[in-house]
Amino acid sequence: MSDQGIPFHRHIISLICMAIISGGLVFYFQKPSLASYSTSQSSDELEKIHQLYTKIQNEYYQEVNSDLLIEGALKGMTDSLADPYTSYLNQEAAASFTTSLSGEFEGIGATLQLVDDLPEVAQSPVKNSPAEKSGLRVHDQILQVDGRITKGLPLSEIVSFIRGEKGTSVQLQIKRADEIFDVAVVRDVIPVYSVYGQLASENSTIGQIEIVNFSQNTALELKEMIEELRKEGATSWLIDLRQNPGGYLDQVEKMASMFLEDGEKIVQFSLKNQILGEVVASQKLDQGFKVQEPVVVLVDGGSASASEIFAAALKESANVPIVGTTTYGKGTVQSVSSFQDQSELKLTVQKWLTPSGNWLHETGLEPDIVIDFPEYAYLIPLSKKQTLKLNDELAEISTLNQFLQALGYLTTVENSYSLVTKQAVEQFQMDNQLEVTGEVDQETASLIEIRLSQHLKKTDPMRQKALETLTEMIQ
Structure with a gap:
């Protein structure tokens, strides 16, 4: 990861x-009520909690908000499981x-x-x-x-x-x-939308679809996007799941089913090392809507849970190429249940496994083709609180020079604000209609980052490799 x-x-x-x-979630759509879980069902086990609650209420030296005590107890129980995917959510x-x-x-x-x-x-x-x-x-x-x-x-x-x-x-x-x-x-x-799509500028027969999460209507959004892009001429698909943290289990099952033949495995579920069941592609899931054109899936370290289910299902059941970096590695399923007061419990209830029976938890899904962004894409932003100028030797000068090099204004990277850096800044300011000072103030720093963002979006080596892979498949 x-x-x-x-x-x-x-x-x-x-x-x-x-x-x-x-790292995201995979959770059930339904929200069963917890109202039936009365404390009277386990009064012996909870007696100590009742005693502590009464003791605090009666003897604490200041007035106590009973609602806060109860909220704290509920949160404490979920926190004690040391499971980052299990939590108590108050009403808000x-x-x-x-x-x-x-x-x-x-x-x-x-x-x-x-x-x-x-x-x-x-x-x-x-x-x-x-x-x-x-x-x-x-x-x-x-x-x-x-x-x-x-x-x-x-x-x-x-x-x-x-x-x-x-x-x-x-x-x-x-x-x-x-x-x-x-x-x-x-x-x-x-x-809050979950599906975005367009024809690839490099090839108008490639439909490029980005899925940002798996929300309540994502399966329908995907179907409609595919239908729309087909009308515009798309005959193959690049599915971008980068930084998709997951979402509803029922949605990913419907979506994966669209890309698989009926009967092919989508996901398996396990509890205490026992397989509980599996989900396979079917008309019941996808309503007969199928995607039979060539497909490539793009993932990265932020692709988690439902994203990993989708990518693993296509990889292992349909031999769809996966491009990018190793996914997050979150292999558990959560249920979401509600109390009468509309607060909720998000609880880990089981593991999910890939069609081949692999548990990706804390390891992630390894792409078929591994490719990442350049290192400068992960550097911290430039400071907006101070102006960088000639002869400065601050730690972030190296970052500035790397940004300028990526944008084509420098050929080498130094750790100091040299005359060469000053000249590069002046040229950048001139090219972008800024006051030419040779110093990086808040306005110049912000615009450097905007231009770098645009440059990365345009060059995007991960996307380019995915397009190249898909182009080879359709030739």
Whole structure:
């Protein structure tokens, strides 16, 4: 599994008020009620909890909020399992969790989880969110929000600081590895779509489809996108699952079935080393809608759970080539159940296995063709708080020079702000209608990153290799 961040062209983050695990989910669509699970059914086991609750209520030196005690006990039980994919979601978090896979919300666009009492960017971005240019990545920790320290605060409170009206800005202090820097993001309405598609510019017979998650209607969205692109002339498919964190199990089963012959395995399920059952492609799943044209699937280290089920099913049951880097490696299934007050329990209930019986947990799916972005794509953003200038020897000067080299303004990379760097900056400013100072201020730094993002999107070696592989298949 790659521990690198999201490349610049994928620097889109979505803010959803929920404690969702890093690496995504596979979970059941239905939400059975937990109301029938009465404490009276196990009164002996829970007697100690009742005693502690009563003791605190009666003898604690300050007034106690009983709801907070109960919420804390519920969260404590799920936390004690030491399973990052099992959690208790209060009413607000549960509502936002549902919204993340349907509808729309206002924010900057980043799914968060609490790790060691700090909010952390937990999953891949909502496409076309306002934070696309901010440079945030999975596993970034948010130390401050508009000057407020976040450590130790409830996730819902942190999210309330970050969310706000469309058009307003929020300042985030980010920690990435050993680096700390600030990012300003303008809030907007974030639509939650899951499928995007177009004909490849290099070959108008190739339909390029990006699936960003597996939400409630993703199977239908995929079917409609394929039908639309077929009308435009697509006769082969590049399915991009990069940075797709997963989602509903029923959706990935329907989608994988579209690409397989009836009877071919999609996924198996296991509990305590015993196979519980399997799902195979069928008309019941795909309603008879099949994709029989050539297909290549694109994945990376952010492709998790349902993405891995989809890619493994096509790879092992249909010999579809997989291109990219090793996937995340999340091989468990969660159920989502609701309490009467609309809070929810997300609980790991079983393992999932590939059609060949492989458990990819913590190992991931190895692509048939391994290819990654260049190293500069994973460097941290340039500082926007200070101006970089001639003779500076700050650590990030090397990053600046690598960016300038990638954009064609330098042939070699140095660690200092030399005269050569100054001249390169001047040329960049001239080419982009900026004031020519030879110094990198906030405006110049931001535009360098925008141009680099555009360059990476245009050159994208992973996508190019996938297109090359697909072109060879259809010749």
